[in-house]
Amino acid sequence: MKILVSGKGGCGKSTITAMLGKYLEDKGYRVLIIDADESNPGLYRMLGLPKVKTLAEHLGGRRGAKILMAAEGKGELDEELFNWTLDDIPGKILARKGNLAVLTIGKIEEAEEGCACPYGFLARKLLEGINLDDNGVLIIDTEAGIEHFGRGIDRYVDVIIDVAEPSAESLELSKKIEGLAGSLGLKHVLVLNKALPGIEDKLPVKPDVVIPYDQRFIIESLEGREIRPVSQVEELWMKISG
Numbered sequence: 686m687k688i689l690v691s692g693k694g695g696c697g698k699s700t701i702t703a704m705l706g707k708y709l710e711d712k713g714y715r716v717l718i719i720d721a722d723e724s725n726p727g728l729y730r731m732l733g734l735p736k737v738k739t740l741a742e743h744l745g746g747r748r749g750a751k752i753l754m755a756a757e758g759k760g761e762l763d764e765e766l767f768n769w770t771l772d773d774i775p776g777k778i779l780a781r782k783g784n785l786a787v788l789t790i791g792k793i794e795e796a797e798e799g800c801a802c803p804y805g806f807l808a809r810k811l812l813e814g815i816n817l818d819d820n821g822v823l824i825i826d827t828e829a830g831i832e833h834f835g836r837g838i839d840r841y842v843d844v845i846i847d848v849a850e851p852s853a854e855s856l857e858l859s860k861k862i863e864g865l866a867g868s869l870g871l872k873h874v875l876v877l878n879k880a881l882p883g884i885e886d887k888l889p890v891k892p893d894v895v896i897p898y899d900q901r902f903i904i905e906s907l908e909g910r911e912i913r914p915v916s917q918v919e920e921l922w923m924k925i926s927g
């Protein structure tokens with residue numbers, strides 16, 4: 686199963702990715718989290734993992750990714766390059782603890798110019814090439830917004846977790862994500878995160894899962910502690926897998 690997590694900036698994509706990853710590992714799944722959000726230092730902290738080399742660094746940096754992208758354009762890319770199972774992804778690009786691992790696509794350095802296309806390309810090839818068995822779950826934490834939909838990553842996922850917070854802007858974006866999921870024939874699960882008491886009655890849509898606003902997330906983040914999944918994550922998994 687391949688799951689894409691999408692939503693507005695700061696709505697809780699990484700928080701939900703990390704909680705679902707931990708929950709599933711605890712249930713006996715082998716979990717690979719792909720960090721495709723280049724401005725995302727929180728995911729490693731939430732999972733208590735050290736940072737390791739990115740996939741882009743492994744392939745020669747942004748330049749290496751661009752060369753591969755051009756090769757694909759000319760039909761000359763060795764498609765075997767990304768044909769990995771969870772067992773043969775190079776260890777140096779995996780931050781791993783038990784049956785949960787994180788792989789980061791690439792970080793755009795401050796001095797770097799140009800678009801994020803080479804990293805989008807790598808994410809797409811990775812999702813296309815990776816082979817999961819029945820026990821494997823891949824969760825891709827995307828950058829804020831819906832630009833990544835244009836990079837073709839969505840072609841290789843089964844489910845979209847659409848994370849919204851209770852704001853008009855976030856819900857507006859979620860509506861677009863639902864439309865994109867529908868046009869791609871993907872299962873769409875709407876999570877209302879940071880929900881305040883009674884707020885659901887004021888929403889124009891009915892979320893599939895509601896995660897309350899909880900200041901413990903903020904405290905854990907300030908104290909640099911690992912995240913602990915909330916009980917609603919089980920409900921989220923039922924909606925995804927049911």
Ligand SMILES: Nc1ncnc2c1ncn2[C@@H]1O[C@H](COP(=O)(O)OP(=O)(O)OP(=O)(O)O)[C@@H](O)[C@H]1O
Nearest residue numbers: 694695696697698699700829879897898899902903
């Ligand atoms: N249910 C919640 N209640 C309170 N705070 C929350 C909740 N969920 C997430 N947060 C906090 O909101 C902030 C943003 O969360 P997170 O980093 O997961 O969002 P994001 O969507 O991944 O952000 P970005 O778009 O920047 O990658 C964090 O400080 C996190 O601890």
